[in-house]
Amino acid sequence: MFALSPPRPSLSPELLARVRPVALAKSRTLPLGEPWRALVPDAGLRRGSTVVVEAPVGLGGLSLALSLLSEASAQGHWAAVVGVDDPGVVAMVELGLDLRRVLFVPRPRGEWAESAADLLDGVDLVLVRPPSRAGLLAARRLMDRVRERGTVLIALSEPRAPWPLPADLFFRVTQAEWVASSKLDARYLTVHVSGRGEAQRGSEHVVVVPNRRGRAEAN
Amino acid sequence: MEQLLAVWVDALALEAPDGSTLRDTLSLLDALDAMCPFSEAVRLGLFVLPLRGPSRFFGGDDAVLAMVRQCVLDVVGVAPQLGVAEGLFCAELAAHREVIVPRGASDAFRRAQPLEVLGRKDLTTTCQRLGLHSVGAFADLERARVGERFNKHALTLHRVARGELSELEGQRDPRLARRLAQLRGEEEFFDEQQGFFGQRGASDDRAEAAAHRVRRRLGADAIAVASLRGGRGPEDQGALVPWGSPESKVRDLAPWPGRLAAPSPATTLAHPAPVQLRDAANRPVVMDARGALSAEPAVVLFSSPLRREIVWHAGPWPLVERWWARHRRRAHLQLVLATGEALLMVAESSQWWLVGIYD
Numbered sequence: 001m002f003a004l005s006p007p008r009p010s011l012s013p014e015l016l017a018r019v020r021p022v023a024l025a026k027s028r029t030l031p032l033g034e035p036w037r038a039l040v041p042d043a044g045l046r047r048g049s050t051v052v053v054e055a056p057v058g059l060g061g062l063s064l065a066l067s068l069l070s071e072a073s074a075q076g077h078w079a080a081v082v083g084v085d086d087p088g089v090v091a092m093v094e095l096g097l098d099l100r101r102v103l104f105v106p107r108p109r110g111e112w113a114e115s116a117a118d119l120l121d122g123v124d125l126v127l128v129r130p131p132s133r134a135g136l137l138a139a140r141r142l143m144d145r146v147r148e149r150g151t152v153l154i155a156l157s158e159p160r161a162p163w164p165l166p167a168d169l170f171f172r173v174t175q176a177e178w179v180a181s182s183k184l185d186a187r188y189l190t191v192h193v194s195g196r197g198e199a200q201r202g203s204e205h206v207v208v209v210p211n212r213r214g215r216a217e218a219n
Numbered sequence: 220m221e222q223l224l225a226v227w228v229d230a231l232a233l234e235a236p237d238g239s240t241l242r243d244t245l246s247l248l249d250a251l252d253a254m255c256p257f258s259e260a261v262r263l264g265l266f267v268l269p270l271r272g273p274s275r276f277f278g279g280d281d282a283v284l285a286m287v288r289q290c291v292l293d294v295v296g297v298a299p300q301l302g303v304a305e306g307l308f309c310a311e312l313a314a315h316r317e318v319i320v321p322r323g324a325s326d327a328f329r330r331a332q333p334l335e336v337l338g339r340k341d342l343t344t345t346c347q348r349l350g351l352h353s354v355g356a357f358a359d360l361e362r363a364r365v366g367e368r369f370n371k372h373a374l375t376l377h378r379v380a381r382g383e384l385s386e387l388e389g390q391r392d393p394r395l396a397r398r399l400a401q402l403r404g405e406e407e408f409f410d411e412q413q414g415f416f417g418q419r420g421a422s423d424d425r426a427e428a429a430a431h432r433v434r435r436r437l438g439a440d441a442i443a444v445a446s447l448r449g450g451r452g453p454e455d456q457g458a459l460v461p462w463g464s465p466e467s468k469v470r471d472l473a474p475w476p477g478r479l480a481a482p483s484p485a486t487t488l489a490h491p492a493p494v495q496l497r498d499a500a501n502r503p504v505v506m507d508a509r510g511a512l513s514a515e516p517a518v519v520l521f522s523s524p525l526r527r528e529i530v531w532h533a534g535p536w537p538l539v540e541r542w543w544a545r546h547r548r549r550a551h552l553q554l555v556l557a558t559g560e561a562l563l564m565v566a567e568s569s570q571w572w573l574v575g576i577y578d
Contacts, residue, residue, distance in 0.1 A: 057578070058558065058559070058560030058576060058578045059578070061578065062485040062578045063485045078425075078426040080429075086487055086488050087485070087487075088457065088485045088487040089445040089446075089447060089453075089459070090456050090457045090487070091453065091483040091487075093447070093457075094481050102444070103429070103442060103462065104443040104444065104459055105433055105437070108437060108441070109437070111436060114436060115436065115437065115441075118433045118436060120429075122427070122429020176559050177559070178531070178561055180533060180555070182533055183480060183533045184553050184555070184577065185482075186482070187482075187561070211482070212481065212482065213481050213482075214482040
């Protein structure tokens with residue numbers, strides 16, 4: 001089809017200058033740590049995008065979502081965690097988050113979407129775990145807000161209460177397996193990573209979250 | 220905790236049927252907002268603003284008090300009652316009593332109040348029969364004793380009395396902010412105050428402003444930061460504390476002798492849940508004085524209908540703490556369930572508690 005299309009007219013120099021991107025691609029993404037960098041397009045979290053992490057209860061969804069925050073947090077970006085009522089603070093330190101720049105709204109009651117929207121104005125990444133199934137309207141408004149503010153939303157959901165809209169980046173935990181010696185050592189998560197555009201088809205990876213130092217790493 | 224200036228306007232406390240109360244509240248809030256952008260209408264009749272910023276800007280606490288008094292006179296036409304103290308609970312009391320509580324004295328101020336200020340008649344009468352007349356006397360009761368004698372609600376009041384919570388339940392009207400926004404024509408709550416702090420450059424300032432907005436929406440204790448302290452288990456070492464409270468300064472995680480090795484659970488329960496462990500013959504599993512289990516745990520029972528099979532366990536690792544208190548013997552136990560979930564348990568005086576979930 002493209003072979004048949006007529007050749008493009010060349011653009012005038014002044015128009016070219018105008019359409020040239022004004023921000024470097026790097027500043028339009030937030031850094032991602034290992035092992036995720038190698039698994040997503042742009043090797044980072046694109047500003048304005050919504051990431052959905054879906055995992056059955058207790059199978060590592062929270063650890064995975066927190067590990068997505070860790071590199072940006074360590075590099076000085078502010079993050080917020082909404083709706084996670086009893087976060088494991090020590091686990092967050094082990095994952096590499098800088099707690100001096102993390103705000104928590106542990107019990108937003110019915111106003112999780114509003115709280116997340118408030119925080120999207122002030123921090124670069126917001127991790128939200130809706131207390132029940134997220135409504136379509138609330139989700140759409142939040143995602144619009146994210147796009148408008150150039151921040152990143154990470155929504156944590158369960159298969160039985162999925163995030164109602166397609167995400168820019170989608171992590172689905174399908175299997176979790178613990179490796180133990182005299183204590184719990186590491187958890188191998190089978191994660192299906194998909195997205196829009198080039199990443200639409202998705203691919204399956206086995207990653208270690210957490211490993212025996214509490215961090216995330218490639219298998 | 221930050222010093223708050225509470226403004227009590229008696230004339231605005233009861234809502235008039237013609238809607239004038241809400242309109243006046245809105246104009247007064249706007250006027251106060253012009254002086255201090257973090258002014259807040261807590262509920263009808265009560266406004267608060269943090270004192271530190273405006274005081275520095277306008278040259279002293281007295282200047283701010285005089286300006287606020289004048290401002291209320293101009294907008295509503297009556298003189299307000301003003302009070303300064305740390306935390307919303309104390310600040311409102313200070314306003315009713317029209318006192319300025321010096322920095323650091325709010326604790327003593329709160330403790331000296333009569334029990335009626337907690338707003339629970341049944342609690343007041345029961346405590347008075349016990350010879351407890353002040354908030355301080357109630358605060359000195361052991362938490363466990365309060366839990367035995369009163370209901371859950373009283374435990375919250377106890378935390379307020381001890382200064383662990385800075386405001387009473389119901390002290391704040393959660394609907395007021397939205398009603399005022401509606402009156403202003405900003406029904407679209409997502410657009411509330413957007414761009415107000417936009418010109419601030421530093422990301423810290425932006426985050427702080429966002430935190431203020433959440434606090435305004437949900438109440439003083441809704442927004443928290445993490446704090447780390449020493450402890451043996453991850454459930455002791457980390458905690459959330461209200462944002463802006465004195466203990467909200469995050470400390471480094473120093474290596475603690477005998478602490479549970481990484482990885483730590485991603486969820487640590489602030490209020491551990493009691494659970495039962497049973498062996499294959501459905502007998503309760505208990506830990507003896509030397510820290511050994513009576514049998515291999517096979518099943519964990521949460522509340523009665525929820526029962527999960529255990530496929531692996533490790534421990535118990537005794538936590539030798541407070542060796543002088545012999546009855547206090549704790550141990551950690553890790554479990555992996557047949558469903559793939561991993562849990563962290565603590566045994567304490569023959570009771571098992573769920574303290575962490577590796578989720």
